[in-house]
Amino acid sequence: MFNFFGEIKKDLKVDEFHIINISNRILYVEGHRGIKTLTKSLVVFRVKNGSVEVEGEGLNLSELTENTLKISGEIKRINL
């Protein structure tokens, strides 16, 4: 699957994760390494050298592939 940041990373030779937060409603992640926890108020996923916690209300997993994911809902805090 084509992804925008994946192409840029290839050009820049950067192999890390990217998180895009759109209006605290959608969180798009590239380069995740699996979801650790999935609940309606907390989603934790692994990235290179650590994990990211997403806190909010009514969190949904909208998309999940091998290396991308999309979380929708009311995002209140992101702990990197």
Next chain:
Amino acid sequence: MKRLKSGVLFKIKGLNIEKNLNILSKQVEIFDIFRHSKNLTSFRVGATKAKSVRKFLQTHNYEILEERRVGGAIFLRVLSINVLLPVVFGALLIFLQSPFILQYEILGGENILEKEVVEYIRTNFPKNKYKLNTKKVEGALYDHFDEISFVSVIVRGQTLVVNIKEKLLPEEIYGEFAPIVSDYDGKITDFELVSGTMAVKIGDYVRAGDVLVYPFYIDGGVRHRVLAKAQITMEIYHTASVQHQNERTEKVRTGRTSERLVVTLFNLPIYRNEAKETFSLYEEEVEIKPLILNNLLPLKLERTTYFELEFVKIKETFAEAEERLKKEAREKALKNLTKCGIIKDEFVQSSETDGGMLVSYTIVEEIEVGRDEN
């Protein structure tokens, strides 16, 4: 604390997994979601929720490729990092430290500073308890500190315990370091050495003036001065003799008496009645008694009775005199007893001499000698 990763792992095959995971997450907590490919996903749920999750997946037409319990191995790994590793490390530390003395315990020192003793041992002796010779420490402490009369050193675990007994008597007395010497002739029957070196053994006959305990001990070829102390029990023999004579002269009372009376007041004679008869050979008995039973007027009567004596020749065979002679000899022997001895045995012997028969009475007394002040 790190959360233990135990539970049930599901590996499923099917599409549109996001939607169903969202539905499932309303009911149970889902962990470790991995999407391996477009239609292959794995996740983990708690062990108690496995049944309902399985039912949910079957309802939504997912193929369960794998369902297994996880967490035991991880638990062990966590345990090995958090518990076993410190235990092993601690054991290793104890093993490495165990040969060394880490603590010093000084007992019994009142005038000697504990710090001085510890500092002296630390400076002069190794910390490795296997290389430490406690006998040498004892000797060195004894020589270095004048106040010490007795010292013992032991290693208990990683602690060096020093037990000190300080001198209680003035230094002048200790400076003498006199041996214990027998005051009597006798036989050693028992002894308990406290300090010093015994010069005799049980069964030895000693004479007055013989050394019983030397004021030193020898350790490793080195002579150490020490107060001679021991509890020694010995038998001493008291013998007294009385010679029998077939004919002897004795003074006996004839039966004639004479009396002298004196009344005194405050010890001054106020009335005197002299004896009517005087004898050339006599013995007297004096009796003093108060005339009035109060102290206001201390009048006293002093009555002196004179008994006339005469010499009489008495002939007595040994058989007749034997019991009397034994009694006399015993009384003479008893006068020689010490104040705190115990009579263990007594026996009598009669032997013929040039002057007649000789009766010897022997009393065996058991006494304790030695110093036991401390």
